[in-house]
Amino acid sequence: MAQEARLPWIIKYRPKRLDEVVDQEEAKAKILEWLKKWPNVPKKALLLYGPPGCGKTSLVEAVANELGYEVLEMNASDFRRKEDIEKVAIRASTMQSLIASGRKKLILLDEVDGIADREDAGGLEAVAELVKISKVPIVMTANNPWDPKLRVLREIAEFVEFKKLRKDDIIRILERICIAEKLKCDKEALDYIATRAEGDARAAINDLQAIGEGFGEVTLERAKALLRPRDKERDPFETLKLLFSAKYAWQAKSVLNQSQLDYEQLKLWLEENIPNQFSDLEDVSRAYEALSKADVYLGRIIRTGDWDLLAYAIDLMTAGVSLSAKNNPRDKDRWTKYSFPQRLLLMSKLKDSRKIRDDLATILAQHLHISTSTAKAEIIPILRAIFISNPEYAAKIAVGLGLSEKMIEMLAGPNKQVVIMHYRRLKEEIEKKAAETIMQLQAKAGRTEKPEARKEKKKEKSQSKTTSTDLTSYFKK
């Protein structure tokens, strides 16, 4: 017990039983049901995701406790390279036989978003493999389910969401601890702590210990003294307003100190909103000139690695832009409805379309023995002319070069439907022919039709995609 007293409270008051886990009823139910049905479940692994401190790992431990599982844990503090995961996989695949002798097992892969790109190379792919062969349930946790590197897990694991805790729930947890620790607690102080924790119970408990332990009481006063409220950062709209309306250079310069925007983001917000704020064309042009110069400094930073230049970039994009309103200085204070940078919204679209264009250029470059930039500058425009003017012929070229439908869409513009129609028809034709040839060949060789059946099945799964790449590689030869 003496040992226990020395534990930090986040450990000491970690839920040990299922009913001690606050909130997250939905997640609880899902996990229990899934575990009971296992291995008769659609996806053989679970991925629990949610913000820090909402009880993901605790819940797994509590469930395991209650249902009598032994937890085999692997987390970010372990090396998780391909070979490390494979070791676990071997154990997991043979573990079934052990169940008779011991307790049921469960593999907990904690913090899968902490699998490092470089140091844990191949780790995530190995996890996917592990899930396939495992004879025991696998539960994973992560903070951000949208992390692109978790994409490989999406198809093999069921994602279970944990919600941010409500403030009331956090206060309840804190009160329980206060009672256990015999702390006199001040309602306002708990409220202050809970507000600041923003749904993170663990942070709240830590704060409570930091303020309360040893003092016998939790007061608002000490809470405020020790836990400074996080600096309130200005949102983009306030930032812009302050920047544009600045009368002095230093005022404009200082907006970045307390803003949710960093200089890169500010650059985009300004690009979007300069013409919203300024009405005179000369002022607008001047402001963009300042922004353009700021960007030149940013480029120079990239090339030289000299971060001292950042100061000048910031001067120009803050004070430089703000003080550009010379013809119409009253514009500075004009109430303006700022818009969110369209570029940020378009970014992913732009990325997609550039990717398509890059891929297209790569195909053309290989085909014609030229560089991708020549392909972009010379060949794509010509293809565009063909695709717009002669859909049927365009479709033939698309088939011949092994282009994807996305590429066709980009090239054909308004004509895309027609070209794609022709394209699909042509491909069917080819496939039919191919199938016929194969049959003929097989008839000749007198073989069974097993390999063909397998191929047919594969085709069903991912239709057009496979054929188009098959064709690409065919024509590359």
Place this chain on the structure above:
Amino acid sequence: MSKSVSELLWAEKYRPKSLKELVNQEEIVKRLMKFVEERNMPHLLFAGPPGTGKTTAALALAHDLYGEDWRKYVLELNASDERGIAVIRSKVKEFARSKLPGDIPFKIVILDEADNMTADAQQALRRIMEMFVETTRFILIANFPSKIIEPIQSRCASFRFTPLKKEDVVSRLKWICEQENVVCHQDALETIYEISEGDMRKAINILQAAAALGEVTVSHVYKVVGLAHPKEIREILNLALQGKFIESRDRLRELMVTYGLSGTDVLKQMHREIFSADLKIPEDVRVTIADYIGEIQFRIVEGADDEIQLTALLAKLALLGKKISSMKG
């Protein structure tokens, strides 16, 4: 036109496979054939304008040296697509390492657009060329020989490819049309020659696109050229010059998303538009825009963000448009 189900780009379909098929650059061909005969050659430097057959000659040389299997013994690299000299080094190393069959005297590395490499990278390249010289010969291809550093030039046998003559290009185009059963008009072929500035690849590409419109006529040729360069760019320039800055910017973004263009791509197209008769602006405005574009392109090179610079350009154009109209008014 071709009856087959699928169709390729004619520029590749009608690329000569062997040195014998090369109809131009006779001097060069003769010297290259000598290499084939002797089964030995130094490093080569092919210099000359685009579309004069440099790559074709390199590939044909390889074909003639190694026969149908030639691809096995050739590594094709494009300097502007390879990221850094380190990548080139490792690729060449990998390639050079594999054993040579008894009858193959050496392998060939074809490095296209070598003049796009920095002087430092070329220094490194030179060392690579020396390192593997026992088993490997390089064919460097460049538009501008003066951008190849001295020490490389002096280690290479140098070949200068000259622009193709009108009659050569036209007769080749005519021959292709015959192969493809396409009706073509002499004046259209001549127009193609002029537009493509002696660049055979470009000429064949235009031919194919014009043929796609049915016949190869002068008006089809012009139509192709027009289609190839979307009128959106023109509209954006016009909008900006009319002072409709925000609108022009929005259109610009749309364009970039639709076609996947980068800022530099757009700027290059704008640069081309300045010289288009379809852009109806006084010549002195064109001149001023050309000046602006030079300045902004320089900034793009110096800067970090293409699009910021393009937007700044549009703002400048808007201001220019206003000044002009106020002068008129």
Place this chain on the structure above:
Amino acid sequence: MSKSVSELLWAEKYRPKSLKELVNQEEIVKRLMKFVEERNMPHLLFAGPPGTGKTTAALALAHDLYGEDWRKYVLELNASDERGIAVIRSKVKEFARSKLPGDIPFKIVILDEADNMTADAQQALRRIMEMFVETTRFILIANFPSKIIEPIQSRCASFRFTPLKKEDVVSRLKWICEQENVVCHQDALETIYEISEGDMRKAINILQAAAALGEVTVSHVYKVVGLAHPKEIREILNLALQGKFIESRDRLRELMVTYGLSGTDVLKQMHREIFSADLKIPEDVRVTIADYIGEIQFRIVEGADDEIQLTALLAKLALLGKKISSMKG
């Protein structure tokens, strides 16, 4: 011997050993003393600007917990130590896992400049902090707590250290001067405070260096930090803007020699001064000058000659000044 050297360094000599000796951050100190009393604490995150006593507090806490032998129970990892993901998984984990000596409640890992660790390395730290919490507590020290990943922040009680107040620093410096029998001037101590921006360690270092020149005077202070007096910088700027080009340049040269300034040093100081209210120039001119300074700094970074470029800057200022006055006139 190492002792005598550390005694030679005042910043070491007068670094508080125990929490009791800490004179600032009272609330935090009080809190930490309670932890010592209870012999229990959560993981801690000390955040705040450099020189506000974060590391000192961490070491003093360890000292008070374990007595003179404290180093045995503490693992200190500094920014200059390797702290990649591999080290966290091996060295730190190893230390955390190892058994506790009998009477020690837990060991301590101090991670200085934890915000400089990669996100991956921080990820690796998360579970270690939980799994071995019975035997090991972490103190993370960071200048920018926002660079500590959230899951770690939420595992720590965080304390924000604030810059020291002027009177605290000055009185501490004065006290040290008394201990060392050094003559010091009040305004010099205040200058030290301003230059060190509330960083106590830096302040003491400057004090010691200035004292080495004899007395602690304002000019000695500027001399040892290798900075010109801001007033002098402003005077040079003003001279140049008034068109007194040669005079400004002579002053600048003198200044650089006196204080041993490099071109970049001068530019940085100028950049600071152009936004000072003590320099009376129109607001937009400040930005223009900033652009000039940035340009010149870039040139120097690229290897251009310090002297020629600084002269060019003064020339630009003179030209600018002329333009401004002609616009007014």
Place this chain on the structure above:
Amino acid sequence: MSKSVSELLWAEKYRPKSLKELVNQEEIVKRLMKFVEERNMPHLLFAGPPGTGKTTAALALAHDLYGEDWRKYVLELNASDERGIAVIRSKVKEFARSKLPGDIPFKIVILDEADNMTADAQQALRRIMEMFVETTRFILIANFPSKIIEPIQSRCASFRFTPLKKEDVVSRLKWICEQENVVCHQDALETIYEISEGDMRKAINILQAAAALGEVTVSHVYKVVGLAHPKEIREILNLALQGKFIESRDRLRELMVTYGLSGTDVLKQMHREIFSADLKIPEDVRVTIADYIGEIQFRIVEGADDEIQLTALLAKLALLGKKISSMKG
């Protein structure tokens, strides 16, 4: 192979072998002969523009010192080849270590392009020079002595080579033509001198290449150096100045394609034409063009697009032309 190559290349074939054969730089030759006589010499530094005989003098000196076997006692290093100082050190060490035959007073290391070495490498070089001074003397060859660090300069006897005079170069070329039975025109030889800017090696190389085309005529000379005929360059400048912007640009593109000129090539030629009497423009226009060319050349050096920037230059010229004519009008 190396033998035949050197015989094939006139620059090698007619390179003086002994100091006696050197026809220029009389002062220098006299001093060098003294060293041969005394069989002793300090380290030497040969500085001067390319092609003024620095390497030739170094080799001739070695020849005269050691006789026909001279190559045994000379190590030739090209600084831009063997960039790494480590390589230099090990090669020199190797070379210096080998025993000296009885009658040889010292060996010679010739280090070409020493001014291309970084200051750090030169520092290391200095130490190498000292280390092996008992057995080895260095001859450093440099274009710009100011780029050789102080400590090396002060350890070397320094010789300054000046560019060859027109009559010397022309008469030498004429003499070679006679030896080789080549028809040559006086104006062609003068053109060669101008293009080679007093660089004898370059001049002879051009001569040989032009001779390979049959006769040495002006147009052959321009052809082999890959330069446009100056007349064409002048026409483009004139067109632009007359406001025929689009036409001038079309001509420029054609030129670049025909001759394979890069942007820098074109600018260099334009730069030369500004000073030509054949370009009939007022002097102040020349001046302005010179200013523009500097700006555009810088942009291209920084990586900007050749074509866009040259267009921008033509645009600037067109605007200039307009301004001039409006002033007249």
Place this chain on the structure above:
Amino acid sequence: MSKSVSELLWAEKYRPKSLKELVNQEEIVKRLMKFVEERNMPHLLFAGPPGTGKTTAALALAHDLYGEDWRKYVLELNASDERGIAVIRSKVKEFARSKLPGDIPFKIVILDEADNMTADAQQALRRIMEMFVETTRFILIANFPSKIIEPIQSRCASFRFTPLKKEDVVSRLKWICEQENVVCHQDALETIYEISEGDMRKAINILQAAAALGEVTVSHVYKVVGLAHPKEIREILNLALQGKFIESRDRLRELMVTYGLSGTDVLKQMHREIFSADLKIPEDVRVTIADYIGEIQFRIVEGADDEIQLTALLAKLALLGKKISSMKG
């Protein structure tokens, strides 16, 4: 041999051996003598421009501490030689390991050009300094103290060396001339001072080189440093400003050839002349020229063509001259 070389070099021959012989930097010398007396010292940081006696002071200090045998106890490292911190570490380790004789309190490591080390290397250096502090003291020598990282600065007693005064340098040079029986002219010695900018070593080297030409005269001085005579530079500037563009350019070319000047050399000399009273131009013209020179120097640093850019500079001057005269007229 190495002995005789050091005797040949006056800069070595007349280098003070003991602190007592140091004639400048009195304050510093006094403090250093104290260390010798106490036979104890902290790490030292010597900062200041080249040739102000930093290395001399370090060696003299060692000499006074250890007597004639001092070289045994001193390890001299040149940062630009042994860049790798690993090399430094192993050398220092080796050196520190060897036993100290009873009466020697510590050994000394002198690290030249410490400010040329990267921040990372300096971090490592700091640890090395701590590691061997019991037996070894470091003297770090740097041009710019601001490039030494904080933690090192605060571990060192810091000494700032200032440029030598004109009279000190001149009188020293005169004294050397007397020792060496060389005729010297007062104005020549002053010119040497100006060119060497308070760098004593450089001054002595120039003196010796000039003396080798017979007498120490102004023109000999310019000759040995490879600089044009200021008068010639001024003439070129004047010609350009008078609009004699082509003439000024011809003169400049001639000058560069005669003296073997690089573009940067010319610019540096022009820069110096702007401030010369012998150049009779209004102050605001000086200003503009200074701006131009900065721009052109940067372009050349970035790799632009010397000739084109210097021509552009002259063009700018010509345009400037025209503007001024038109304003007057």
